[in-house]
Amino acid sequence: MLTAEKVSFRYPHANMLFQRLSLKVEIGDFTMLLGPNGSGKSTILKLLAGYLTSCGGVVALDGRSLGTVPPRERAKRIAVVTQTRIPALPYSVWEFVMMGRHAHLATLLPPSQHDRDVVRAAMGLLGIAHLANRPCGQLSGGEFQRVSVASALAAESEYLLLDEPTSALDPEHKLALLELLQKCSVNMGILMVTHDLQSALDYAKTVFLFNRDGALLRGTPAEVLTPASIRTVYRCGSELLHGCDGSSARAIVLRPADKG
Amino acid sequence: MKHTLVIFGIFLLTIPLGMIFGSYLLLPADFYSLENGWNIVAVLRFFRMVAAFSVGGALALSGMVFQAVLRNPLAEPFTLGLSGGAGVGAVLAFLLGLQSVSIYSVPLAALAGALAVLMLVLLISCSGGTGGSESLLLSGVIAGTISASVLMYLVSTAENDQLANITWWMLGDLQSVDPALLAGLLCVLAPALLFLRWRAGGLDLLSLGDETAFYAGENPRRQRIILIVIASLLAAGTVALAGIISFCGLVIPHVVRRIYGSSHRDIVFKVFLWGGIFLMCSDILSRSIFVEREIPIGVITSLVGGPVFLWLLNRRRREC
Numbered sequence: 001m002l003t004a005e006k007v008s009f010r011y012p013h014a015n016m017l018f019q020r021l022s023l024k025v026e027i028g029d030f031t032m033l034l035g036p037n038g039s040g041k042s043t044i045l046k047l048l049a050g051y052l053t054s055c056g057g058v059v060a061l062d063g064r065s066l067g068t069v070p071p072r073e074r075a076k077r078i079a080v081v082t083q084t085r086i087p088a089l090p091y092s093v094w095e096f097v098m099m100g101r102h103a104h105l106a107t108l109l110p111p112s113q114h115d116r117d118v119v120r121a122a123m124g125l126l127g128i129a130h131l132a133n134r135p136c137g138q139l140s141g142g143e144f145q146r147v148s149v150a151s152a153l154a155a156e157s158e159y160l161l162l163d164e165p166t167s168a169l170d171p172e173h174k175l176a177l178l179e180l181l182q183k184c185s186v187n188m189g190i191l192m193v194t195h196d197l198q199s200a201l202d203y204a205k206t207v208f209l210f211n212r213d214g215a216l217l218r219g220t221p222a223e224v225l226t227p228a229s230i231r232t233v234y235r236c237g238s239e240l241l242h243g244c245d246g247s248s249a250r251a252i253v254l255r256p257a258d259k260g
Numbered sequence: 261m262k263h264t265l266v267i268f269g270i271f272l273l274t275i276p277l278g279m280i281f282g283s284y285l286l287l288p289a290d291f292y293s294l295e296n297g298w299n300i301v302a303v304l305r306f307f308r309m310v311a312a313f314s315v316g317g318a319l320a321l322s323g324m325v326f327q328a329v330l331r332n333p334l335a336e337p338f339t340l341g342l343s344g345g346a347g348v349g350a351v352l353a354f355l356l357g358l359q360s361v362s363i364y365s366v367p368l369a370a371l372a373g374a375l376a377v378l379m380l381v382l383l384i385s386c387s388g389g390t391g392g393s394e395s396l397l398l399s400g401v402i403a404g405t406i407s408a409s410v411l412m413y414l415v416s417t418a419e420n421d422q423l424a425n426i427t428w429w430m431l432g433d434l435q436s437v438d439p440a441l442l443a444g445l446l447c448v449l450a451p452a453l454l455f456l457r458w459r460a461g462g463l464d465l466l467s468l469g470d471e472t473a474f475y476a477g478e479n480p481r482r483q484r485i486i487l488i489v490i491a492s493l494l495a496a497g498t499v500a501l502a503g504i505i506s507f508c509g510l511v512i513p514h515v516v517r518r519i520y521g522s523s524h525r526d527i528v529f530k531v532f533l534w535g536g537i538f539l540m541c542s543d544i545l546s547r548s549i550f551v552e553r554e555i556p557i558g559v560i561t562s563l564v565g566g567p568v569f570l571w572l573l574n575r576r577r578r579e580c
Contacts, residue, residue, distance in 0.1 A: 051474050075477030088331040095523045102476040
């Protein structure tokens with residue numbers, strides 16, 4: 001279990017971003033974290049992954065403070081997809097995905113057959129096998145985003161933290177990625193930062209929503225993503241449309257607050 | 261594998277070529293004779309090839325590390341202003357007439373100048389900045405600009421006869437390689453090569469940025485400082501040995517990536533070999549084009565290497 005217990009955080013020379021915030025990700029969870037720009041979603045992700053250290057409170061992996069977990073073990077257990085940045089050097093897609101297995105690779109030997117199989121499988125899951133030999137710099141934003149997710153999956157970690165992994169994807173690939181993550185979440189703990197309310201409504205098991213006061217609203221998507229909470233958090237009006245065939249399908253329609 | 265054998269073959273061929281060509285042709289049959297033992301010219305030329313190989317390999321490795329760590333394909337061994345510092349040190353030694361005191365005064369002054377600038381850059385970037393690659397790059401550019409202007413001022417005060425010496429030194433010079441200095445460079449080069457191969461995976465991750473490197477289990481801040489110190493020692497070592505040789509450290513890593521891929525696990529040794537071979541060939545050219553007077557090797561590396569590599573870089577990446 002990956003937990004943040006009453007963590008507070010402030011960047012140097014800035015106001016407190018949030019205080020005494022708690023959340024947890026368990027194996028089997030598909031959790032989404034939502035909130036306005038600058039509310040601290042990515043910061044929470046970095047705290048949970050150990051990159052930032054909180055000013056108060058504890059981040060723990062199975063009860064052990066994350067700071068005391070050896071880096072290599074931490075890297076094997078928690079994989080992170082950061083907001084995408086194309087690498088400065090012309091790595092091929094294959095090389096880039098293989099870097100996701102860095103913590104597993106032998107220092108001096110070339111990647112083993114098992115490493116190569118895992119990388120091939122991860123690329124297959126994301127539908128990027130045909131890009132293997134292309135330099136990352138030649139890919140479109142959406143293609144590279146899928147390459148980043150494949151790289152994280154190649155780590156075969158227990159926890160997967162993703163920062164807006166669908167921001168550049170077309171509807172087809174967005175749905176494919178969400179389906180994939182949902183499937184992976186059976187034996188993985190997944191936390192995904194997103195701005196896409198509809199994805200959260202359709203796929204998340206648990207939703208954390210940053211309120212304006214720096215607290216987290218939490219619960220199932222239907223409990224959290226109500227017109228009332230959307231109005232306070234995002235300052236816009238919304239309407240929840242239900243499918244006419246009686247299924248559980250719902251659609252969120254947003255409109256500016258002054259027209260709401 | 262086939263490629264590796266080919267490079268190794270080229271490497272083995274270049275050394276005797278470098279012993280044959282020069283201000284006059286020396287046939288392999290004359291390398292060794294029963295009466296006189298080894299021909300002194302052959303021996304001198306052999307040492308010169310070893311020096312060229314080590315300097316080229318060291319520069320190429322250094323450039324590879326700087327490009328990865330600074331996350332900038334335009335980085336090269338002298339991006340952090342080491343050449344300016346080395347220049348100030350060397351020119352001061354020339355101007356103060358320290359050459360006549362000891363043959364080691366100019367190389368050691370250059371080494372000291374380069375390392376002083378490195379210390380300054382690391383200090384500025386770790387205390388004033390974040391210690392990240394952007395702040396390192398910025399402090400390097402600042403340190404380089406300052407030392408370059410000091411260098412220009414010093415050069416402007418030089419007498420005519422000193423000026424020729426200074427110019428030769430600044431363009432790189434493999435004519436007067438000292439065995440002790442060469443041994444010194446090799447002592448840094450051999451462990452550095454092994455260390456870089458050992459840390460090659462970390463180098464890959466570091467080039468993706470601190471955050472990604474951290475998530476992969478690396479300690480990016482510490483690794484970056486260690487790697488920069490090693491790359492700078494290599495660069496400073498070559499400067500002490502042979503002056504400032506441009507181009508090799510910038511372009512060789514790119515060419516090797518173009519041919520073999522970018523994963524540092526695969527290319528550390530290849531970058532080293534290619535850098536060495538490139539500088540050996542440049543050196544052969546520099547002393548055989550004009551028989552009366554050598555062309556400075558820095559001129560050759562840029563003039564001949566430039567167009568060749570431009571062509572190579574524009575070719576489409578080989579399918580693997």
